[in-house]
Amino acid sequence: MVINETFYKYMSSDTALTVLNDTTLKFSNTLDFNDPFDYNPAFSTIGLSKFIKRVGENKEVKINRKKAMQNCKILTTDEFRREASSEFSVTCFSKSPHIVPMWAHYADCHSGCVLGFANASVEELNNMLVSSQWLWSHDCDFLIPYDVKYTDARPNIFNSEGLTNTRENGFDACVIKAKAWEYEQEVRVIKLKPAGIYPFHLSQLRSIRFGLNIDPLQRKKIIGMVTSITKSNSMKIRLFDVKMDHKNFKFNDVKCS
Numbered sequence: 001m002v003i004n005e006t007f008y009k010y011m012s013s014d015t016a017l018t019v020l021n022d023t024t025l026k027f028s029n030t031l032d033f034n035d036p037f038d039y040n041p042a043f044s045t046i047g048l049s050k051f052i053k054r055v056g057e058n059k060e061v062k063i064n065r066k067k068a069m070q071n072c073k074i075l076t077t078d079e080f081r082r083e084a085s086s087e088f089s090v091t092c093f094s095k096s097p098h099i100v101p102m103w104a105h106y107a108d109c110h111s112g113c114v115l116g117f118a119n120a121s122v123e124e125l126n127n128m129l130v131s132s133q134w135l136w137s138h139d140c141d142f143l144i145p146y147d148v149k150y151t152d153a154r155p156n157i158f159n160s161e162g163l164t165n166t167r168e169n170g171f172d173a174c175v176i177k178a179k180a181w182e183y184e185q186e187v188r189v190i191k192l193k194p195a196g197i198y199p200f201h202l203s204q205l206r207s208i209r210f211g212l213n214i215d216p217l218q219r220k221k222i223i224g225m226v227t228s229i230t231k232s233n234s235m236k237i238r239l240f241d242v243k244m245d246h247k248n249f250k251f252n253d254v255k256c257s
Contacts, residue, residue: 005116005206007093007145007187010106013218016113016208020225023202025143027089029195030174031082035181037154039085041173043076047158075157089195090174093117093145095185097209098242098251102184111214113222114242116207117143124203138192141199145187150179202229207238209253223256 011019019025030039051072074080094102097114107114120128120142128140155173175188191198208226210219226237239256 005118007095007117007119007143008097009091009093009115009117010102010112011115012108012112013214013222016115016222017218017225019115020222020229022197022199024197024199025091027091027189027191027193027195027198029082030085030090031078032195033090033092035177037178039174040076040081040154041157042154043073044156044158046156047160048072050161051158072157086194087192088174089191089193091189091191093143093187093189095187097207097253099183099185100249100251103211103242103251107211109213110211112211113214114209114211115205116209116238117204118206120144120201120204124201141201143189143200143204145189146175148181148184148186148188149176150182151176152179202233203235205237207240209240209242210256211242212244 009019009025097116103110103112103114106112124142128142131140133140149172155176171190174190177186208222210222223239226239229235230237240253241256242251243254245252
C-alpha cells in the first residue's frame with residue numbers, strides 16, 4: 001500500500017541538494033528558533049507553594065519562601081532553558097506545501113523547494129520498536145511528526161501539583177505555540193539527541209515542489225539528483241512546479257515535464 005505524503009519541509013534549493021545528497025535533516029535547539037516563546041513556559045505562582053512544600057518535606061533542607069522564589073526564577077533564564085533542552089532537538093514541518101508566507105520565509109522567497117514526506121508504515125514502525133537503536137536509546141531515523149497546538153495560554157513551569165516534569169509542562173511545552181503562528185500548520189519531529197544533523201529514511205520522501213522563482217540550474221540539478229535516487233532505490237518521488245492560481249490567492253501543482 002502506498003502511503004500518501006502528509007507533512008512538508010520548506011527549504012532553500014541549496015539545502016534541498018544537501019538533504020537529497022546526504023539523506024539528512026538539521027535538528028535544532030528550540031532556543032535557536034525565531035519564536036522567543038518556543039519551549040519557554042510561563043513563570044507563575046501556580047503550584048509554587050506545593051513545589052516548595054514538597055521540597056521542604058526533606059527535613060534536612062530548610063526553605064525560605066523568598067529565597068525559593070528567587071531561585072525558581074533561574075528557571076526562566078536562557079542559560080537554564082538551553083541546558084534543560086540540550087538533550088533533545090527539533091525539526092519543523094507543515095501540513096501544507098502551499099502556504100504563501102511559508103514559501104517567503106522558509107523557502108528563500110519562493111526560490112527554494114518544499115519536500116513532501118509520508119508517515120512511516122505500520123510495518124516499518126513495528127520493526128523499529130524491536131530494533132537495538134530504539135531499545136537502547138528510544139531513538140530512530142523515522143520521521144514521526146507531532147501536531148503543534150496553537151493556544152494563547154502559555155504552559156506553566158509548575159503544574160497545579162507543583163511538578164515540573166509532567167507531560168503538560170515537559171513534552172507538551174515543546175509543541176505549544178501562540179495562535180499568531182497558526183497559519184504555519186506546523187508539525188514537529190523531536191529527536192532525543194542534542195542539536196545536530198541526523199539521517200532520515202529515504203522511503204518517507206514522496207515529492208519535491210519547486211518555487212516560483214527557483215533558479216533553472218538549481219531545478220535541473222535537483223531533478224537530476226532525484227532521477228538518480230529513484231533509479232538506484234527503485235522508488236518514486238513526484239516532482240511539481242508550483243504555479244499561481246489565476247483566480248484566487250493560492251498555489252497549484254503542475255507536474256514537471
